[in-house]
Amino acid sequence: MTSDESVAVVVERINRVPDRFRAYTEPQERVTRFYRIPPELLTGLLDHGLPHARDGDRLLFDRRDLKNVVLRLSVRSPQHTALRSMAEALEHGSRHAVVRRTLNVTAGCPAPGHEGDCDVTLAAPVRAAAREITRMAGGHYQIAVEVPGGPAELLDFGPAHWQLVEAAAALEFHRVPYHVIADVGFTAETGLADCRSATRYLVHVGRRLGLDVRPAAGIHLSRPFANTHCWLELRIGGEWRTADPFFNLVLGRWGIVDGAAWPANRVPKGAFWHLTELLEPVMHHGDTILRPSLLVR
Incomplete structure (x- = not known):
């Protein structure tokens, strides 16, 4: 189980990168299907400030940020x-x-x-x-x-x-x-x-x-x-x-x-x-x- 503390650390490191380098192209449904980030983990990441954008009711994420999440939190x-x-x-x-x-x-x-x-x-x-x-x-x-x-x-x-x-x-x-x-x-x-x-x-x-x-x-x-x-x-x-x-x-x-x-x-x-x-x-x-x-x- 990923701890709340480790999630906070990962998000803090992600936020060291200025937002101008992000491209919000990854829809929320792809986060679970391709990156295999469980919904409860994504909720924790968002609570700690994971960068994202909105397209109507959909959340969009940066591909590089998601790759860093799965690497740092050992997501399969x-x-x-x-x-x-x-x-x-x-x-x-x-x-x-x-x-x-x-x-x-x-x-x-x-x-x-x-x-x-x-x-x-x-x-x-x-x-x-x-x-x-x-x-x-x-x-x-x-x-x-x-x-x-x-x-x-x-x-x-x-x-x-x-x-x-x-x-x-x-x-x-x-x-x-x-x-x-x-x-x-x-x-x-x-x-x-x-x-x-x-x-x-x-x-x-x-x-x-x-x-x-x-x-x-x-x-x-x-x-x-x-x-x-x-x-x-x-x-x-x-x-x-x-x-x-x-x-x-x-x-x-x-x-x-x-x-x-x-x-x-x-x-x-x-x-x-x-x-x-x-x-x-x-x-x-x-x-x-x-x-x-x-x-x-």
């Missing part, structure tokens, strides 16, 4: 299942020296019926990083992916690295508006961040601490549905190493992984397919950016 939903799948991918990577996956990238034509062949192509970083690419029918590609895995390894952090971990620990995972992803001031002021904004913020903090740190982005090879993801790379012992203190801490704090087994300095092996420094589109149709489905087997 596709959003919460995705986090557990990401944790399973991390555990899988630690059991195999090399992780081989087949990534199916699929998108429909954004302008069906146009003249000529449908020009659906993979972005250059995807093509460069793939071990093998097979063009299927339409906007469907099968990509053979190979990433190094291996047993648990802890990075040798110095005092400045642990200060960076303190900065990561002060952040709360929250789906933030696209407009504030690069705004490190917003992240510092609100303490709210997703993997994209947390990565930018921690790179900013790390460089101020004198660390060699850079952003990394790509695809988290969770099954069956992959997710785009951002993390850090730290130069330690003369080489760049993968690190994800923010996400390790989030998964441990939420009980999705064993926090003792996944401390902030554990290397996330076998789950991240590195493509670029910052998140970029995976697929295009001519000059149009597509948002494909990412299915992993």
Whole structure:
């Protein structure tokens, strides 16, 4: 049973985001059917000030706010299942020296019926990083992916690295508006961040601490549905190493992984397919950016 106190905490965090970033498009009936938020929980959220709008007798909600509710209150939903799948991918990577996956990238034509062949192509970083690419029918590609895995390894952090971990620990995972992803001031002021904004913020903090740190982005090879993801790379012992203190801490704090087994300095092996420094589109149709489905087997 979700406590009234935890509901109040979630709503308070949601309200740290200015209302100008909201779009009230989700009707009340979809809240229960798709987001699986029970009516009694929705009543409690509204009592504590969950932002909403009215269209006649109907209540409308912001999609991002609802996703934050189900994530923070562990409501059984596709959003919460995705986090557990990401944790399973991390555990899988630690059991195999090399992780081989087949990534199916699929998108429909954004302008069906146009003249000529449908020009659906993979972005250059995807093509460069793939071990093998097979063009299927339409906007469907099968990509053979190979990433190094291996047993648990802890990075040798110095005092400045642990200060960076303190900065990561002060952040709360929250789906933030696209407009504030690069705004490190917003992240510092609100303490709210997703993997994209947390990565930018921690790179900013790390460089101020004198660390060699850079952003990394790509695809988290969770099954069956992959997710785009951002993390850090730290130069330690003369080489760049993968690190994800923010996400390790989030998964441990939420009980999705064993926090003792996944401390902030554990290397996330076998789950991240590195493509670029910052998140970029995976697929295009001519000059149009597509948002494909990412299915992993």
